[in-house]
Every structure is written in C-alpha cells, then in structure tokens.
Amino acid sequence: MLASLYFTNFKSWAKADLVCSRITGIFGTNSSGKSSLIQFLLLMKQTKDATDRAVSLELNGDLVQLGTIKDAIHQHDETLSIDFSLAFKLEHSLSLSDPSNKKSAVIAEGNVLSISSTLDVQNKAPTATKLSYSLDHLTFELAPKVQGGTQFELKAKSTSEAKTDFSFLRTPGRVWQLPGPVKSYGFPDQARTYFQNAGFLADLEAEYEVELDHLFYLGPLRDPPKRDYLWARSRPSDVGQKGERAIEAILAATEAGETRNLKYKSRQRPFQEMIAHWLREMGLIESFRVAEIAEGSNRWQARVKTSVGASEVLLTDVGFGISQVLPVITLLQYVPEGSTVILEQPEIHLHPLAQSGLADLIIQAATHRNVQIILESHSEHLLLRLQRRLAEEAIKPHDVKLYFCDAPKGTSILMPLEVDLYGNIRNWPDKFMGDAFNEVAAAELKRIERRRQDSR
Known part of the structure; x- marks a missing residue:
C-alpha cells in the first residue's frame, strides 16, 4: 500500500506532499493539478515497465504522454531538479541480511519501505543523480562524490545509534568507480560486483517493483x-x-x-x-x-x-x-x-x-x-x-485522507482536509463544491421579490 508521495517541480506543482490511507480522495477545481498527482504515480509505473534501462523517466508510453522534460518540469525551467520520495507499507515484513557476516546477521527488517531520488536535466533529458532506499533504521544511498560529478559512492547510513552499524565492504582488487542510478530507482550492477555485501540491494529494487506492479x-x-x-x-x-x-x-x-x-x-x-x-x-x-x-x-x-x-x-x-x-x-x-x-x-x-x-x-x-x-x-x-x-x-477516520487542490496563481497547492470522528470537515475550503445553501437562499429571495412585484 502506498503510504506517502512527495515530489517537487513536476508540471504545475512546485511541491506536492501526500499522505495516503485506505481511501485517499483528491478534490478541487478544474486545472488545479489533481490529474498531475495521478500522472506522477503513473510515470513511476511507466518508468519501471520501460525496457531501456538508460532512461531515467519514461515520459511517453501507454500510461502517460508528457512530451519532453521541458514540458513536464515545473514552469518549463530545466535548471530545476525533480526530487521524489515514495513510501510503501508492505504486506509482509522485508528482511535484509549481511552475507559477509558469518552468521548472516539481519541488518534491517521492517514493513515500511521508502525510496527517494533526484533527477536533473542533462542534455535535455532527465537523469537520475541521487538514489536512496530506507528500511528500518538504515538508508542505503548512491550519490556523487562531489556535487555535479559523474563518479558515485555507495554508503549506508544509520538513524539509530542503538543498533549495530553496517558498512559496505569493497571486493579485493582494483578500485573501480561506480556509475549513477539505473532508471530512477535502480542501483547499477557494478554496486553488487564491487562490494561483497551489496547483494540485498536487489531485494529493495524488487520490492519497489512489486509495489508498482500492484498499482x-x-x-x-x-x-x-x-x-x-x-x-x-x-x-x-x-x-x-x-x-x-x-x-x-x-x-x-x-x-x-x-x-x-x-x-x-x-x-x-x-x-x-x-x-x-x-x-x-x-x-x-x-x-x-x-x-x-x-x-x-x-x-x-x-x-x-x-x-x-x-x-x-x-x-x-x-x-x-x-x-x-x-x-x-x-x-x-x-x-x-x-x-x-x-x-x-x-x-x-x-x-x-x-x-x-x-x-x-x-x-x-x-x-x-x-x-x-x-x-x-x-x-x-x-x-x-x-x-x-x-x-x-x-469506516474509521484514519482510513480516509481527503485533499483539496487549487492553483490560485498557476502553481498548484494541496490542502489536507481535517475530517473529525463524525465525518465533519473542519476546514471546508471556499468554493469547494459550490455553495448550495447560498444558491437556494438567493433563489428564494428572488422568488419573494418577484411575488411582491407581481402583486402590485
């Protein structure tokens, strides 16, 4: 199940941050960016299904037709980066083991998997320049050694000092340089070759693909x-x-x-x-x-x-x-x-x-x-x-997430609607679904006025 969606600089959105539940409803005015939220998810699935591993974002396919990256990026500004993050609540717990450890110790285990990626425009095409997966207390990140560089390094970061840290071990021999991410979500094959204990990276990618297959x-x-x-x-x-x-x-x-x-x-x-x-x-x-x-x-x-x-x-x-x-x-x-x-x-x-x-x-x-x-x-x-x-x-309130989209100045904004235990929306937006009460009231006032005029 999709737990959250975050991205920047896609179409009319400078930033979108969506927490999802069993039922996630997106409402709003026309041309407010509602469909773009869905298109981004479909873009992720379309990229996963693409056969060309060198393409970081498959902009045109069976699910969405977005044109060029200049058409898809916010305000057509190719100097911007598209950052995205997806979190999934898995049906079953995912366990990662360190094969270099004699006891094959479990290094991370959990049922919430997150992926984050950064894409820059290079040679008029989107190119993934940073990738990370997070599970339990560990984040596995592939990023350039220097800003804007073409040589990458693979690191494991722990968010908890109480747990045993983990680090990637180089395979003995010549130190080769790592290339960047594959598509927008995959580690290069060299990562599993150059390091003794990086085989589990494929498990992270496979779990991400399974989640998109279920979409x-x-x-x-x-x-x-x-x-x-x-x-x-x-x-x-x-x-x-x-x-x-x-x-x-x-x-x-x-x-x-x-x-x-x-x-x-x-x-x-x-x-x-x-x-x-x-x-x-x-x-x-x-x-x-x-x-x-x-x-x-x-x-x-x-x-x-x-x-x-x-x-x-x-x-x-x-x-x-x-x-x-x-x-x-x-x-x-x-x-x-x-x-x-x-x-x-x-x-x-x-x-x-x-x-x-x-x-x-x-x-x-x-x-x-x-x-x-x-x-x-x-x-x-x-x-x-x-x-x-x-x-x-x-149905329980925590099983429903509702959002209102608007684009008052051409840039989309997302307002989470506050739904209480009784189904009331506490922060009902102006002109959310029209104004039925005022329409009825205005019509009745006009009827009264016309009756007075007709009676004279």
Missing part, C-alpha cells in the same frame, strides 16, 4: 459498450485504462469460479452476482449477466434487466452510465487483495443516487478486500456519503 489505473474516458465481445479465454491483469477489458475480466473470474462476499463471514457469491449486486445497490439495474451467444462461439453479450419484470436487454440498450461504472465495480472486485487502485472521476455519467452508492462500493473494497483506493473526483454526492459513513462508523 492499477482506470481513467475518466471509458469505452462505450459493445453489442458483443470476443473472449479468447485469456485473463487480463486489469480492466484496461478505458475499461475496455472489463467483460474479459468478468468472464475470466467466472471461468475460474471466483467468489466474493460483502463482509467478513457473509455468504460467498459468484463473481457476476457481486457485480450485479453493486449495480443494483446504485439503483441502476435489477439483474446483470454475461452469456455466450452460442456455445463454442467465444462471443459474449452483457445482458441486463432494468427492473423487476422487465425484458432482458443488451448493455448497449440501456443508460450510458451503467457501462461507464461497470469497469469501476469490476476492477475493485477483480484486483488481488492488497492492490492500489487509482480512479479518475469514477462517478462520470452517473446520477446523484448512483454516485452515493459508489462511495459504499469504495468503502467495501477498502475495508473488506484490503484494496487501497486513490480517487480524483468532482462528486459532492460521493463525498457526502463518505462523510455519512464516517459518522455511522462504517
């Missing part, structure tokens, strides 16, 4: 429904950025006989029944199923009933909002437990009642399926349902 994304623009779907019996990793693989995911889970339940020790339901349950809870349909057109055809149709007694129709023949929220429901039920799901505008094309029901789906996935959700939203109804459930103690 899934669904964008705001989703594919329209089709009258039928071809399924080649494959199992997708997710539903696709536009939800284009949602039906494939449903079929794969159905074929595997997967079941889900709504809460601990409740009845296990077939996967498709769980999808239908949430569509019904949102007031969108009465029933839902995906069925093969003809046995052996491998062509499938999504069919729904909108109400009790209604005829079954194709997904294409009902309201557009159903097909737009279907990937959201499917993704939250489909991904492995312990995953992090990023949702942009999950409420798009939904009426207010369904937006409120969407909040309950998110709460269920976060508290019961142990899925972390990071969402960017404009929905007042989703937020109000979250606040209500906090008041009802369906």
Whole structure:
C-alpha cells in the first residue's frame, strides 16, 4: 500500500506532499493539478515497465504522454531538479541480511519501505543523480562524490545509534568507480560486483517493483459498450485504462469460479452476482449477466434487466452510465487483495443516487478486500456519503485522507482536509463544491421579490 508521495517541480506543482490511507480522495477545481498527482504515480509505473534501462523517466508510453522534460518540469525551467520520495507499507515484513557476516546477521527488517531520488536535466533529458532506499533504521544511498560529478559512492547510513552499524565492504582488487542510478530507482550492477555485501540491494529494487506492479489505473474516458465481445479465454491483469477489458475480466473470474462476499463471514457469491449486486445497490439495474451467444462461439453479450419484470436487454440498450461504472465495480472486485487502485472521476455519467452508492462500493473494497483506493473526483454526492459513513462508523477516520487542490496563481497547492470522528470537515475550503445553501437562499429571495412585484 502506498503510504506517502512527495515530489517537487513536476508540471504545475512546485511541491506536492501526500499522505495516503485506505481511501485517499483528491478534490478541487478544474486545472488545479489533481490529474498531475495521478500522472506522477503513473510515470513511476511507466518508468519501471520501460525496457531501456538508460532512461531515467519514461515520459511517453501507454500510461502517460508528457512530451519532453521541458514540458513536464515545473514552469518549463530545466535548471530545476525533480526530487521524489515514495513510501510503501508492505504486506509482509522485508528482511535484509549481511552475507559477509558469518552468521548472516539481519541488518534491517521492517514493513515500511521508502525510496527517494533526484533527477536533473542533462542534455535535455532527465537523469537520475541521487538514489536512496530506507528500511528500518538504515538508508542505503548512491550519490556523487562531489556535487555535479559523474563518479558515485555507495554508503549506508544509520538513524539509530542503538543498533549495530553496517558498512559496505569493497571486493579485493582494483578500485573501480561506480556509475549513477539505473532508471530512477535502480542501483547499477557494478554496486553488487564491487562490494561483497551489496547483494540485498536487489531485494529493495524488487520490492519497489512489486509495489508498482500492484498499482492499477482506470481513467475518466471509458469505452462505450459493445453489442458483443470476443473472449479468447485469456485473463487480463486489469480492466484496461478505458475499461475496455472489463467483460474479459468478468468472464475470466467466472471461468475460474471466483467468489466474493460483502463482509467478513457473509455468504460467498459468484463473481457476476457481486457485480450485479453493486449495480443494483446504485439503483441502476435489477439483474446483470454475461452469456455466450452460442456455445463454442467465444462471443459474449452483457445482458441486463432494468427492473423487476422487465425484458432482458443488451448493455448497449440501456443508460450510458451503467457501462461507464461497470469497469469501476469490476476492477475493485477483480484486483488481488492488497492492490492500489487509482480512479479518475469514477462517478462520470452517473446520477446523484448512483454516485452515493459508489462511495459504499469504495468503502467495501477498502475495508473488506484490503484494496487501497486513490480517487480524483468532482462528486459532492460521493463525498457526502463518505462523510455519512464516517459518522455511522462504517469506516474509521484514519482510513480516509481527503485533499483539496487549487492553483490560485498557476502553481498548484494541496490542502489536507481535517475530517473529525463524525465525518465533519473542519476546514471546508471556499468554493469547494459550490455553495448550495447560498444558491437556494438567493433563489428564494428572488422568488419573494418577484411575488411582491407581481402583486402590485
């Protein structure tokens, strides 16, 4: 699970500092930098997936298209550095051992892993110039010997004097110079060659990659429904950025006989029944199923009933909002437990009642399926349902982090919202979700004025 995100000088952000929880909601005005927060995380995943180890940031790929580093860096100022830090709360404790110690002593152990990196612009491209990982009381840092230099040194730093210190031991022979970081998160292969006890560095990198592999994304623009779907019996990793693989995911889970339940020790339901349950809870349909057109055809149709007694129709023949929220429901039920799901505008094309029901789906996935959700939203109804459930103690305040983004002078700022035990937001920002009370009051005053004029 992502515990925190920090970065500097990316797009409209001079600095962003985000502490995350099971549910992290990002709200704000248009063009306030909300999407850039998500883009930075996707940039990290895209860089991890890139095949070119010499590229420190993969700016253009399947997840994000950012142009050149001049386009991506704050105020297009290539003299600035991009610093970032990610912290993860691991599902299991990570243990590092010193192979040079005869007893293979554990030098660090914990379930919070942090990575920090600095990237400068060199030859019009981002280049990693500093890298460190922290676990328990130790930080392992690769940095230039002199400021701006090309020769690097590897050091271990302890934050606790009470624990045994650790230092890297050079392999006997010629003293070779270390190059800089690989991509933005990897130690060079030479580090493990030049030092006798640096093999565990690969464990740190591998754990970071695993965390990014468990990060899934669904964008705001989703594919329209089709009258039928071809399924080649494959199992997708997710539903696709536009939800284009949602039906494939449903079929794969159905074929595997997967079941889900709504809460601990409740009845296990077939996967498709769980999808239908949430569509019904949102007031969108009465029933839902995906069925093969003809046995052996491998062509499938999504069919729904909108109400009790209604005829079954194709997904294409009902309201557009159903097909737009279907990937959201499917993704939250489909991904492995312990995953992090990023949702942009999950409420798009939904009426207010369904937006409120969407909040309950998110709460269920976060508290019961142990899925972390990071969402960017404009929905007042989703937020109000979250606040209500906090008041009802369906979710704890420490499991919800809410933020408001704004860019009053072109530079984005992030305001953590203070949510109390009863779901109240103590520091409600001005023009956060519009001003419904004043709108109603102004309308009623105008009605009174018009009645007086009409009575004369």
